[in-house]
Amino acid sequence: xxxxxxxxxxxxxxxxxxxxxxxxxxxxxxxxxxxxxxxxxxxxxxxxxxxxxxxxxxxxxxxxxxxxxxxxxxxxxxxxxxxxxxxxxxxxxxxxxxxxxxxxxxxxxxxxxxxxxxxxxxxxxxxxxxxx
Amino acid sequence: xxxxxxxxxxxxxxxxxxxxxxxxxxxxxxxxxxxxxxxxxxxxxxxxxxxxxxxxxxxxxxxxxxxxxxxxxxxxxxxxxxxxxxxxxxxxxxxxxxxxxxxxxxxxxxxxxxxxxxxxxxxxxxxxxxxx
DNA sequence: TGCAATTAAGGGTATATACCCGCACCCATG
DNA sequence: CATGGGTGCGGGTATATACCCTTAATTGCA
Numbered sequence: 001x002x003x004x005x006x007x008x009x010x011x012x013x014x015x016x017x018x019x020x021x022x023x024x025x026x027x028x029x030x031x032x033x034x035x036x037x038x039x040x041x042x043x044x045x046x047x048x049x050x051x052x053x054x055x056x057x058x059x060x061x062x063x064x065x066x067x068x069x070x071x072x073x074x075x076x077x078x079x080x081x082x083x084x085x086x087x088x089x090x091x092x093x094x095x096x097x098x099x100x101x102x103x104x105x106x107x108x109x110x111x112x113x114x115x116x117x118x119x120x121x122x123x124x125x126x127x128x129x130x131x132x
Numbered sequence: 133x134x135x136x137x138x139x140x141x142x143x144x145x146x147x148x149x150x151x152x153x154x155x156x157x158x159x160x161x162x163x164x165x166x167x168x169x170x171x172x173x174x175x176x177x178x179x180x181x182x183x184x185x186x187x188x189x190x191x192x193x194x195x196x197x198x199x200x201x202x203x204x205x206x207x208x209x210x211x212x213x214x215x216x217x218x219x220x221x222x223x224x225x226x227x228x229x230x231x232x233x234x235x236x237x238x239x240x241x242x243x244x245x246x247x248x249x250x251x252x253x254x255x256x257x258x259x260x261x262x263x264x
Numbered sequence: 265t266g267c268a269a270t271t272a273a274g275g276g277t278a279t280a281t282a283c284c285c286g287c288a289c290c291c292a293t294g
Numbered sequence: 295c296a297t298g299g300g301t302g303c304g305g306g307t308a309t310a311t312a313c314c315c316t317t318a319a320t321t322g323c324a
Contacts, residue, residue, distance in 0.1 A: 005238070006245050006254060007149045008168050012189060013261040014146040015311075017139045022312095033280065036140050050302060057144060062281050064303070069279070085289050085302040106137070113138050117260060122138060125260045128253055129145040132245065147281075154282095165310065182272060194311050196273070201309070217272040217319045 010129075017113070024109045028102045029073075035106060037066055038099045041076060041089050048086040049078075070095065142261075149245070156241045160234045161205075167238060169198060170231045173208060173221050180218040181210075202227065 003009040021032035030038070040056055041047060049067070053060040067089060070076035075095035081088040091099065114122045135141040153164035162170070172188055173179065181199070185192040199221060202208035207227035213220040223231065246254045 003258070004242075005164075005168065006242060006249075006257065007146075007153050007164055009258055009261050010142065010146045010149055011165075011310095013264050014139075014142045015189075017142055017264055019312085021139045031279080032137075032139055033143075036137065048302080057147075058280090059282050060302080061283080061304075066280070083290070083302080087303065110136075110138060113264065116263060117138075121260055121263075124256060125138065126135070126141055128249060128257045128260070129141050131248060131253075132145050132149055143280095151282085163309080180272080190310090191312050192272080193274075193313080198310070213272095215272080215320070219273065 020113075021106070021109050024105050025102055028098055028105060030075075030098060030102060032106075033066065034070060034073075034075075035099070035102050037063075037070060038075060038091065038095055038102070041067075041070075042091055042096070042099055045090045046081075046088045048081060048088060050086075052089060152245075153238070153241050156237050157234055160230055160237060162207075162230060162234060164238075165198065166202060166205075166207075167231070167234050169195075169202060170207060170223065170227055170234070173199075173202075174223055174228070174231055177222045178213070178220045180213060180220055182218075184221060 003012065018032055021035075025031060025035055036056070040052060044052065044055065047055075049064055050060055052067075053063045056063065058066070064087070067076055067078060071078055075092055075098055077090050077092055079088045079090070080086065117125060135144065150164055153167075157163055157167055168188070172184060176184065176187065179187075181196055182192055184199075185195045188195065190198070196219070199208055199210060203210055207224055207230055209222050209224055211220045211222070212218065249257060
């Protein structure tokens with residue numbers, strides 16, 4: 001279990017944790033990364049690809065591909081903006097509904113994890129990760 | 133910076149941290165995931181795919197694909213074992229040399245991170261991640 | 265000993281992720 | 295008002311990751 005490499009430890013935790021959230025969200029038909037995107041689009045819509053990439057700190061091309069998946073699923077729209085270079089992202093009605101159903105599931109999973117870590121532990125973890 | 137979702141925070145940290153280690157290892161021509169694999173093969177060789185997958189806690193098919201990349205790079209070999217179903221993994225001489233050159237780079241990066249977190253912080257982080 | 269159940273890999277498919285390059289669009293300056 | 299530099303995206307390519315299904319080899323039991 002003990003991994004001397006901090007990065008490997010974080011990556012491993014990332015895989016495990018992601019799997020847990022993904023499994024919880026599975027009934028809604030989305031995974032955690034998609035949930036996060038839906039929520040971020042919802043918070044900032046309409047938002048351009050580049051802007052959202054800055055917000056979620058993902059590579060722009062990565063985000064573009066991820067959003068296209070949401071588009072294929074009928075959960076988000078990608079439309080040209082006033083500046084024709086910009087891709088403007090919004091949620092569809094279906095996207096809003098999925099997000100609404102997903103939120104309580106996310107909260108439940110989040111609570112489980114927090115209980116395992118303890119409130120103080122969770123705060124510490126976030127602080128430590130943030131300082132990386 | 134503050135992300136209420138623990139999983140998203142961990143994933144973000146994973147991306148950032150991985151990028152840092154990857155950049156450091158770039159002169160040797162491998163990334164952190166490959167470094168980790170080389171080191172684990174080195175420690176347990178000869179080792180079967182399934183066994184190594186258990187050790188590094190990766191999906192077997194994922195590991196198989198990752199090892200094939202090392203094979204293409206000339207750093208590892210995949211040979212049938214006594215049990216013909218098994219794929220036996222070993223390092224090549226080139227693989228051993230790359231690993232040897234990579235270790236001090238990894239140590240340097242690891243030290244940087246640990247200094248940023250503080251010794252106590254690093255230990256806490258690993259403990260928290262392990263308890264996930 | 266011969267067949268059924270188990271085990272090990274491999275391939276198909278899909279998402280997440282990042283880097284680089286080319287193209288299209290926009291704007292400011294001459 | 296034309297052009298050049300800057301900006302926003304998309305596509306190509308590659309790795310990492312996981313799930314499912316198939317094939318092949320082994321093993322254990324009748």
